[in-house]
Amino acid sequence: MRLQYNGSRYQGLQTQPSGQTIQDCLEAALQSFAIENIRIYAAGRTDSGVHALNQVVHFDTQIQNREPYAWVRGLNTFLPSDIAVLWAKPVPDHFHARMCATARSYTYVLYNHRVRPALFAGQVGWCHEPLNLSKMQAAAQHFLGMHDFTSFRASQCQADSPIKTLEQLSIDQYGIWFVFQFKANAFLHHMVRNIMGSLIAVGRGSCEPEWIQTVIAAKNRSLAAPTFMANGLYFAKADYPSEFALPEAMPWQTILGVMMGVMNPNPLTFKQLSEWLAFLEARHPITQIELGLDRVKTVWQELAIVVFAKIITVAGTNGKGSVCQYLSTILRCGGYSVGLYTSPHLLTFNERMNVDGQVLHDDAIIEAFVQVEKARLACDLMLSYFEFTTLAALVAFSKLNLAVWVLEVGLGGRLDAVNVVDADCAVITSIDLDHQAYLGNTREQIGFEKAGIMRPHQAVVCGDRHPPETVKQVAAQLNATLFSLDQDFWVVQHQLDKTHQWDFRSTQGHFYGLAHPALRGSHQLDNAAIAIAALLQLKADLPLRVQSVRQGLAQVNLPGRFQVFAGQPTVILDVGHNPHASVQLRKNIEQMGYT
Missing domain, CATH: 3.40.1190.10 (Mur-like, catalytic domain)
Structure with missing residues (x-):
């Protein structure tokens, strides 16, 4: 099932000795609704004060033949108002919310104004100093790819390896709002908030974008900027193999846009292409097909x-x-x-x-x-x-x-x-x-x-x-x-x-x-x-x-069409996505001498 929650008053997702966690509330609701002790497993952990837009959890139950939406209705009856189940569906026995996830994404929403945001307290991060978008975007490029993120992990982090692959780190500005989007195969404890701290340091002008390279190479937490506040951090979604056919996650714009005032802005005032594209995606997702002239x-x-x-x-x-x-x-x-x-x-x-x-x-x-x-x-x-x-x-x-x-x-x-x-x-x-x-x-x-x-x-x-x-x-x-x-x-x-x-x-x-x-x-x-x-x-x-x-x-060029990269091992990039294209791709590979 997929959860959405405001984590402001909770001690994180995972059960803690002190109580007051998302897991505690959900398992208590399951006990009340299903009349059995049920333990949940989540796609990714969120710390105290961190929120979730599309958290995925799974659990095992003895109950059969119950309509999926009955779980949604029933659990939401027992859950507090700041936690909601969005959908539920049965999955194969080998599905695991954490182990089967191929990637995880976080979104950080930052309010950049000299006065703190009283109406959005606990829901957004805040920086009162002006931030330089282009410098932060330049700094973000140094984080992309596979790195040892020791400099950006919490001291109490229990992960076996600090080496992670950050696939996306994009930063967009909407007036006084900044939206940071992170995607990786997995994250270390406090990794996003520690990266945020260093990006904000660059945005303020305290450090240059190239400083990020030095911090990553040092593998020393004390050289990076302090951990940034949890308030604006949202677990955005987890990706899974298509075999599980999970419903698509709602984009952050759909959920947070009203708060930020970007759901119904006047696009004719936009000065940046990124603003336009985010607006169009929010109004009508790019994956949503509507044929007709x-x-x-x-x-x-x-x-x-x-x-x-x-x-x-x-x-x-x-x-x-x-x-x-x-x-x-x-x-x-x-x-x-x-x-x-x-x-x-x-x-x-x-x-x-x-x-x-x-x-x-x-x-x-x-x-x-x-x-x-x-x-x-x-x-x-x-x-x-x-x-x-x-x-x-x-x-x-x-x-x-x-x-x-x-x-x-x-x-x-x-x-x-x-x-x-x-x-x-x-x-x-x-x-x-x-x-x-x-x-x-x-x-x-x-x-x-x-x-x-x-x-x-x-x-x-x-x-x-x-x-x-x-x-x-x-x-x-x-x-x-x-x-x-x-x-x-x-x-x-x-x-x-x-x-x-x-x-x-x-x-x-x-x-x-x-x-x-x-x-x-x-x-x-x-x-x-x-x-x-x-x-x-x-x-x-x-x-x-x-x-x-x-x-x-002789001059034609088109990346992604049986594009062979130099070096060893041989790497081929091809965008073929249907059986007809797959047959041709195999034929081309065989003609290269591979079987």
């Missing part, structure tokens, strides 16, 4: 943007990102100015909006966000995270004198926000099973959804060697010309020489003696051919030179 079309019409660029829309189960990069790079090598919109991003949001090979600056994205928000307010509609950010990309591109927009579909095609604009050339890279809950359980159903990006009398390039009948039918109904791999264009590899070259051949033109593209993997020849075939459909407006193709294939 009605909302986004209405706001797009309100924006009243006239598009002069040629538009290439790319859908498909796999290969979308690679094909988009080939299109963008080849076009840029041909002297065309290109806007590229892709999703999701790997590291920073700006990766989604790329102009002429460079990510858009924060200021340009904020300007687009403001324009979309004003149009949304005028329409009195809510937009999903993806809808809002997609419209922002289109707005940003419209402000620039671009020859081509290359737009990657987020999910499916027919009802995807990208489909709000008409494609001059539609591309479907491949069609296989993925996202069946939204797109259907067969290739025919999924093909129909992806075919939704086609437009009447416009060209369609399909990289699936055996396209579903639905794709052919939609093309025929729209009088759209369908060009398919191995039917209208071909990849021909040079088998009898050692040049490692290949030819692109099609009913519309040929490119002979091409070098293999910079992106690795045998499937990348297909992706490159799909991109070339698409560009040939627009050759009347965008003439394509062979030299541009050669340069584009």
Whole structure:
């Protein structure tokens, strides 16, 4: 089950001789409700005064066949008002709240004002001196990764090893509020509060960010700053393997946002991209999918943007990102100015909006966000995270004198926000099973959804060697010309020489003696051919030179697509996430000589 509690008046989570702990209260409630002695086990401990947004606990009971929500209702009847059970569900016998957790996250909320926060006493940390956000963010980078955190553990810490891996330490500012987010495989006693103390020292100007490196290396607690107050610390969540299918944790914004005044702020006053992104995530979580074009079309019409660029829309189960990069790079090598919109991003949001090979600056994205928000307010509609950010990309591109927009579909095609604009050339890279809950359980159903990006009398390039009948039918109904791999264009590899070259051949033109593209993997020849075939459909407006193709294939770059890192052991980074992609990944690894 998941707990939420205000730890202000408790001596921590774990049972203590002095009593007054969260565990004591929950076990007493279990005794009253279940009429049996039950011991709980939690994902992570919280000290005196520390709170929890999404604490996970498990217990064993003899009771069977009781509705999960009955536990929620019953236990909350017996629990004090500052402790609540959010949900309950049965789990397999091998589940353990602490041992099965793969990572834990904490959030620290800090009030930065010269006067202490009386209304939020006990719920937030406080610092009366002005804090330098950029310096704290620089200091935070030194904590990331695997380190010996001896300098940041309590003297009474009982952990076997001080070596932990800190995966995330982000700091965001919302006016007078600072939010610090920590994620690690595990934490030492007082580790977060001790790190907080040192970050605050840097923020005040007492130390420079580089000082953190010295403190970590010293492995000496006395060299670090004092332990910071517990008040603003919240156990945010624990991560578990998907096999347990636990409900997603509520984001901190949903719970703490009202207190901080960031749930219903005026986003038009935001000065930082991080503020906008946190606001959009709070209003509509990024993982929440809502397909449909009605909302986004209405706001797009309100924006009243006239598009002069040629538009290439790319859908498909796999290969979308690679094909988009080939299109963008080849076009840029041909002297065309290109806007590229892709999703999701790997590291920073700006990766989604790329102009002429460079990510858009924060200021340009904020300007687009403001324009979309004003149009949304005028329409009195809510937009999903993806809808809002997609419209922002289109707005940003419209402000620039671009020859081509290359737009990657987020999910499916027919009802995807990208489909709000008409494609001059539609591309479907491949069609296989993925996202069946939204797109259907067969290739025919999924093909129909992806075919939704086609437009009447416009060209369609399909990289699936055996396209579903639905794709052919939609093309025929729209009088759209369908060009398919191995039917209208071909990849021909040079088998009898050692040049490692290949030819692109099609009913519309040929490119002979091409070098293999910079992106690795045998499937990348297909992706490159799909991109070339698409560009040939627009050759009347965008003439394509062979030299541009050669340069584009050599210069294309896309992290996370069978990306092999130098050194030993061999490390490969690949974002494939479905069976179709997994088969190709295995094939590529085998071709490297691994079995």
